[in-house]
Amino acid sequence: MGRVTIRDVAERAQVSTATVSRALSGAKPVSPAVVDQVRRAADELGYAGNGIASALRRSRTDTVGMVVPSIANPFFTGLVEHVEHALQDVGRQLFLCSSRSDPELEAQRLRSLVARQVDGIIISPVHGSLSTTAVRWAADELPLVQVDRYVTGVDSDWVGVDDDAALELVMEHLADRGVRSAAFVSSQLTNSSTELRGAGFRRHAARLGIAVRERDVLLGEYSIEWGRQAALALLAAGPRPDAVVCADDLIALGMLQACAAAGVDVPRDLLVTGFDDIPFAALSHPPLTTVRQPQAEIAAEAVRLLSRVLGAQEAPPARVALRPSLTVRSSTSR
Amino acid sequence: MGRVTIRDVAERAQVSTATVSRALSGAKPVSPAVVDQVRRAADELGYAGNGIASALRRSRTDTVGMVVPSIANPFFTGLVEHVEHALQDVGRQLFLCSSRSDPELEAQRLRSLVARQVDGIIISPVHGSLSTTAVRWAADELPLVQVDRYVTGVDSDWVGVDDDAALELVMEHLADRGVRSAAFVSSQLTNSSTELRGAGFRRHAARLGIAVRERDVLLGEYSIEWGRQAALALLAAGPRPDAVVCADDLIALGMLQACAAAGVDVPRDLLVTGFDDIPFAALSHPPLTTVRQPQAEIAAEAVRLLSRVLGAQEAPPARVALRPSLTVRSSTSR
DNA sequence: CGGGGTCGTGCAATCGATTACCTGAACGGG
DNA sequence: CCCGTTCAGGTAATCGATTGCACGACCCCG
Incomplete structure (x- = not known):
């Protein structure tokens, strides 16, 4: 040895x-x-x-680090897969870290990646403001691209989906279905994309004359379990809205399950929508209407932006918002 | 900068x-x-x-590499999460790679990890024999633990689930439910755990007097899509067996979906079982009866074994097969 | 046949941190 | 008061690969 x-x-x-x-x-x-x-x-x-010795001398590792809030969420794993794919084409390897939705842990991961001299970082930051310090510091040290979410106050590239446009699709679809009132179930609005979804929900609801009661806006976390709990809370609290808009598919799937268990028929009694279009969204009962995120494009663009910076081409930070589309399934069709 | x-x-x-x-x-x-x-x-x-310089001098990186066949499969991501957790407790970071079920890519990942001087490797090898060369070479270079699957002809630690015991649980459960004939849907039997599941299926079926027709043994890959296709093939081909045993949950979920679409009522017309107990197994229609893998324990044990070797304690290779349990849900209850 | 150019190869510096070894000061006991 | 011990801290070698510079061989053209 x-x-x-x-x-x-x-x-x-x-x-x-x-x-x-x-x-x-x-x-x-x-x-x-x-x-x-x-x-x-x-x-x-x-x-x-000895890659280490080589890296020391050349001061590059042909490696990029990626930090995501969770690797249990199929949305992020899908993104990771596409990023890995895209990186392979430019001869780099991916160093994946999970911040487990903890800004502290996230900062630690970033420090570690910088110390390991990765050539660049792709990050989906946990928190809109608590993540700022660490992300800014990392962005100062090396090329950094934010995906899906971004923190305020850091001049870096970002690529994600146009959340407002996404909620426009959802709300207009619901309005077409005759929805007059809606609930919104989400994680806490502490990161950019969640916040934009919440704002989009309200804006387009108002525009389309869909009623939103304050107690029907439920904020928890991105998990199946929270979807279940929110469903119980929603069903227990007096008159049901016509529809529930969920900020991601995990929440929506938990919601569907709890509704089924409670004997609420989706879509007859209630319409439900999700966000991300993870593979499991097609398997629920009923199959879930959801916003499709162009994961492959997001990943490709992120890698492209990173390569641009790695190629030392100075350029103003780019903010690329890709167009989402709506995948209509039975959870919204009567 | x-x-x-x-x-x-x-x-x-x-x-x-x-x-x-x-x-x-x-x-x-x-x-x-x-x-x-x-x-x-x-x-x-x-x-x-500068972690690189430090690593060069100390010839250790406080990093372990992990190679899994897929990061789209929630079973592996669950494992990865637990491993990352366990590693944190011993002050190490995880370097995650996906081999995308390609032995070639897997070999490349292993080379890359060795070159990067990770302190150890945790791998779930793609293929029982095609992966051997690369895994053996890596195991010669540094401490290596196999999880879930193992390749033949490499003296390394392994930790996984007792697949035969798992199929015993499944088959006895089905026998209890009055099943007289069963199908088996799986990926190709080209890795240890899949092979053991297939063997276990046959052995316990025979033992319990459950009939197995050759054309009801369908081998494809671990994916939802293959589950769907297998369902179609199965339903098209004459008399249905009483039950379908799937080698993982993705297959089972695809199977359930296709059955629902084809108007086959599970569990009334057909019982279906899965393997892994991924979070989405509880959300299908009907919820899936499946084998629960003790992921946290597998991960903890893998890290423990790795630390043992890292601590330079010479010991004969350990093969740890943990006991699975059965999570019974509606897909097998009449 | 000589001068300038090209090409293949070697020598040794270098990347940044760690650590074996050494030095000098402080201190305590006899 | 002197000598041995202890301890903080400095000097320089080291990890293994890369690369600027130099050198010698060879070729081409005038």
């Missing part, structure tokens, strides 16, 4: 370490015969190189 | 770099006054350290 180094290879191939390095990386021309000799020596010794 | 190094801190604090290093790491005693001075200097300069 004693690691084999470039010196060992050099010795065996009867050349200098410089030549070995050049032969293997192809950075500078080396005569074919020598390349062959070196390759053989490296193979015979099982030379694997 | 010019990084601040230990020399800068040393200069500002009027001490040597050695002292800075010791003051910040606490490796050797440094007078409180100097520690304070150094701390202040480091703070003022925003010193973040």
Whole structure:
């Protein structure tokens, strides 16, 4: 297990370490015969190189870090998958961290990524303001792109979905279905995208003449469990609204389950919508009408923006809001 | 963005770099006054350290790599979350890679992790034999623990669930429900756990007098989509078995959806079981009876085994098969 | 045949932190 | 008051790969 180094290879191939390095990386021309000799020596010794040493010298690791609030949420894992895919095309690896929706942990992850000298960071920050300090610091240290959510007060690229447009789609769809009153179930409005969804909900409800009672706006967290609890609270509290707009699919799925358990028929008695269009949204009973996020595009754009900065091209921070679309399923069709 | 190094801190604090290093790491005693001075200097300069340089010198990174076949599958993401949790307690960070069920990509990830000098690797190998070479090589280079699945011919620790016992639970449960014939829908039997599940299915079916027709054993991949397709194939092909045993929950959920669409009532017309007990298994229609994997325990044990090896304690490779349990829901209750 | 250019290779500095070894001061006991 | 011990802190080697610079061989053209 004693690691084999470039010196060992050099010795065996009867050349200098410089030549070995050049032969293997192809950075500078080396005569074919020598390349062959070196390759053989490296193979015979099982030379694997030392990425750490290489990273130290070149001060780049060909690695980007990604920090997401949760890896239990299929929306984020989908995003991660696409990012990983996109990165592979530009020859980089992904270093994934979960901040578990904790700004403290998030700051720690960021510090760790910076210390590990990743070439850049893609982050979906936990909190609109509590995350600011750490994100700003990281953005000062190296290229950083925010996805899905962003914190205020940091000049960095951002790419996500147009949340207001998304809620416009949802609310107009509901209005078309004859909805006159609606509830909104969400996590706390402590990050940009959630906040924008809440604002969009209210704005478009007002515009379309859909009534919103204050007690029908329920804020908890992005989880199935919260969806269940919110459903119970909603059903227990007097007259039902015509529809429930959920800020993500996990909440909506929990809501659907609790409704079924309580004998409330969706969509006959109540319409329900979600957000993200995770794979499981098609499997619920009834299948969920939800906003489809263009995950692949978001990921590709994030990687593109990061590469741009990595290529040292100075440019004003970009804010890219992609158009969402609506996937209509049975949870809103009578 | 010019990084601040230990020399800068040393200069500002009027001490040597050695002292800075010791003051910040606490490796050797440094007078409180100097520690304070150094701390202040480091703070003022925003010193973040260089993990790469440190790693090179100490030849450890306090990082472990994890390679899973898919990060779209909630079973693996659940595992990853628990592993990350457990690692945090021992002061290490997780470097997550997805092999996307491709042995080639998996080998590449392993090479990359070794080059990055992670301290150890936790892997759920893609393929029982195609993964062997890469896994063996990696296991030679550094401590390695296999989880869930294992490859043949590598002496490494493994921790997972007792698949035979799991299928015993499933089949006995089905027998109790009066099932006389069953189908098995799975991915290809090209990895250890899937293979063991298939074998367990047959063994316990035979033992309990449950009939299994060859054409009712359908092998595809671990995905919702394959579950759907298998359902169609199964329903199209003459007389239905009494039950369908699925090798994971994704397949089972796809199966349930396709059954509902085809007007087959589960559990009245057909019983369906899954494997893993992912969060979404409780949300389907009907809720899914499935084998619960003790994810937290698997993760904790994997980390424990890895720490054992990292602590240089030589020991024979351990194979830890944890007991699964059965979560009974409506998909098998008449 | 000589001068300028190209090309392959080696030497040694370098990246930034850690640490083995050394130095000098302070201190305590005989 | 002297010598051995202790301890803080400095000097410089080290981890392994990359790369600027230099050197020698060879080629081409005038």
